Amino acid sequence: MPLSQHSTADSSSDACPEAHSLETVDKSGAxxxxMFAEIAPRYxxxxxxxxxxxxxxWRHVTVSRVPLPECxxxxxxxxxxxxxxxxxxxxSTSNMQIVGADFCRPMLTEGIHKRMGVSGRVKFIEADAMQLPFSNESFDAVTVAFGLRNMVDTRRGVFEMARVCRMGGRVAVLEFSLPSNRFIRSLYLxxxxxxxxHxxxxLARNTSAAYAYLxxxxxEFPSGEKLASLFRSAGLEIESMRPLTFGIATLYVGIKRGATE
Ligand SMILES: C[S@@+](CC[C@H](N)C(=O)[O-])C[C@H]1O[C@@H](n2cnc3c(N)ncnc32)[C@H](O)[C@@H]1O
Structure with missing residues (x-):
């Protein structure tokens, strides 16, 4: 999938009746x-x-919900x-090698400065999540926090994560969502x-539309059951789908059980 394509995720006036005026968000890779290069220093x-x-x-909960083998x-x-x-x-108590991948170098540069104390275990690489440079079943677990929503093709993102995860391993997605309670959702919106x-x-000292984009x-992100069904078609059995903080974020954890549909 070329990076210049726009997202075609349905802008859900169904899922979100308040969202009448949403235009499809431009998620082209460039x-x-x-956008992230501009806000990286203050992200x-x-x-x-x-x-x-x-x-x-939320990240702490994610760590606790993704048990890891010793190595x-x-x-x-x-x-x-x-x-x-x-x-x-x-x-985590495990001694696993942890690889962080992102296609925005300035974001990774910030990460490199922060990994003191664990630099031997955390390695960063520049890579596009639409075409991960790893062979099938290379990892025991694959995670993403607040990143899937930014990908140009959500389905491809989930399938790529499932592809590089070993059979029986876990794929976890932590992502923003909207509260299901109507009153709380209206206030939140x-x-x-x-x-x-604004x-x-x-805060980010950024005049571009980065935080309007958020x-x-x-x-327009396909959350809840829509994302769960994407997991299933990628061969991931849903282990848990946990709303966090009134549902403003949701943690999805799947176990790789089979081939993609
Ligand atoms: C909102 S930030 C989340 C960062 C981090 N996971 C966190 O929890 O704070 C989204 C990140 O996704 C990266 N990103 C978006 N699309 C990507 C893609 N196709 N491949 C690799 N990285 C991507 C952006 O560069 C950005 O660093």
Missing amino acids: RVQK DLTNRVLSGGIDVW GALLDVCTGTGDLAIAFAKN LYFRNLLP CGAM NRSVE
Whole structure:
């Protein structure tokens, strides 16, 4: 799939009745790379402030839900500044090799500065999640946090993760979602659409549309049952699908049981 294609994920006025005016988000690789390159130096700070630090807990939950063997290898795609990869290295009892992959070099550069203490176990590589440079079944677990939504082709992203995961290994996706409670969702959407893009732009010192893109990409992302069915067609049996913090994020964990459909 060429990087210049636009996302065709359905912009869900079905799944989200409030989302009438959504346009399809441009997720071409070049645009996404440029956007993250611009915000890379202040990405972590912006994340912590906008989430009130709760994103650290979400990654902690992810580490606890993906049990690892004593040795082997884990791949974290769209690793960005490496928070999830580093959380695995610091909090899991396993001695596995952890590989963080991302196609935006400035994000990885930030990660390299942060991996002190675990640099022997966490390796970063520049790679496109649409075409991972690994052979089939190379990893015991494959994870992604807040990255699948940014990929130009969600289905291909899930299939690539499943492809490089060994049989019986786990694929975990941590991603933003919308609260299912109507009242909470309405309040959240007010913040998400009106306040967050301005706060994000201010904190990241970024005048481009990076934080306006955030809410639009979340609203059109195929979450819940839609993502679960994508897991199944990639040969992943859903082990758990856990809404976090009123459902503003969801952790999906699948076990690779079979071939893709
Ligand atoms: C919102 S950040 C998430 C970073 C990190 N996982 C975290 O939890 O903070 C999304 C990352 O996905 C990366 N990304 C998006 N599409 C990608 C692709 N096709 N291949 C590799 N990286 C990609 C971006 O460069 C960016 O670093």
